[in-house]
Amino acid sequence: MQSFADLVTDNPSAIAQVLISDLHLSMNEPATNPLGQAFLDFLDKLALLPNLKQFFILGDWFEAWLGDDVADTDTLTDALQPIIEKLKTLSDKNCQIFVMHGNRDFLLGQQFCNKFGGQLIFEPFYLTLNGKKVRLEHGDALCSDDKGYQRFRKIIQHPISKKILLALPIKKRQQIAQDLRQKSKTDNAKKSLQIMDVNEHAVKQALQKADILMHGHTHRPALHQIGDKQRLVLGDWRIRDNQVLAEICLIDETSIILLPL
Secondary structure, eight states, rough: OHHHHHHHHGGGOOOEEEEEEOBBBOSSSTTHHHHHHHHHHHHHHHOOTOOOOOOESSSSSSSSSOOOHHHHHHHHHHHHHHHHHHHHHHHHHOOOOEEESSOOTOOOHHHHHGGOOOEOOOEEEEEEEEEEEEOOOOGGOOOOTOOHHOOOOOOOOHHHHHHHHHHHHOOOOOOOHHHHHHHHHHHHTSSTTTTTSHHHHHHHHHGOOOOOEEEOOSSOOOEEEEETTTEEOOOOOOEETTTTEEEEEEEEESEEEEEEO
């Protein structure tokens, strides 16, 4: 199977839109660990695409995001600068950069996106591509069988809850984030894989007003045919055998494809 790197070399002018999800970058060392370095290399490749018009990050860009004010602290400003600079290069080349919340980085705001000329978008977000209506979302809302998580999601992502969290001291937010990650790991260990996957009825509902549904979150990359419609699941970025692996979506004038990094 052709990879994204191959396509950049063989036919860079064919790619008009690129979508990724679930990088789970460390907020403390976003550009220095292997995933961060792979993301920087990926952004360099995007800059080589002469017809790239739009770049989407569909949630969980960061493993945790404690607020845009945290990104303005001296330590984190320096750590994030390499990523900001490369994204700004893309933006300056008239590539629109869209960032969507995930369940891990739901406190990320437009203030941070302004640093590189990006735009924060909210789910569901619709596009018309190649004559088809495409619905974009992170994907966790589709996992409706996980009732406990959905209750928690509704509370923690409520605007009032977000306002309260952002008003807390940074150290307190850090402690809450650590506690929530540990609770999530403990809870997920007790759940079946089926419960943590998307619900079939939720998918069909999402496709009522779209031809194609694209999302991440589940870390189960695949292209599913549902009657005359499709569900495309983006992969997470992960390290295996000292290599960074991911599945990303590329769109050209005739097709929408899922390719390995």
